[in-house]
Amino acid sequence: MLNLVSILVGIVALVLAIPSAIPFLGWGNWIVLPIAVLGAGIGALSSSNGGRNFCLVVFVIAVIRLSLGGGFI
Numbered sequence: 001m002l003n004l005v006s007i008l009v010g011i012v013a014l015v016l017a018i019p020s021a022i023p024f025l026g027w028g029n030w031i032v033l034p035i036a037v038l039g040a041g042i043g044a045l046s047s048s049n050g051g052r053n054f055c056l057v058v059f060v061i062a063v064i065r066l067s068l069g070g071g072f073i
Contacts, residue, residue: 006043006051013039013058020062026069029062036062 013035020028036059043052 002042002046003048003051006039006046007054009035009039009042010051010055010058013055013062017058017062017065021065023069026065029066032062033059033066 013032016028016035017032019025020032036055039055040052040059043049043055046052
């Protein structure tokens, strides 16, 4: 059950991260980061690793986008 919740939180984070890839909307990744960490934490409590890994991938995507934009662009 916690794995499903983690996947759902990861999907929400991914949906928020997609428009944040557009130039001048990169600040939206600062919203995505805590959501992805929350999902990874929930996924860590689960017996399965799928949701945790998905949230970590979304987190890495958001961090890479932030680093490309200098942290705010």
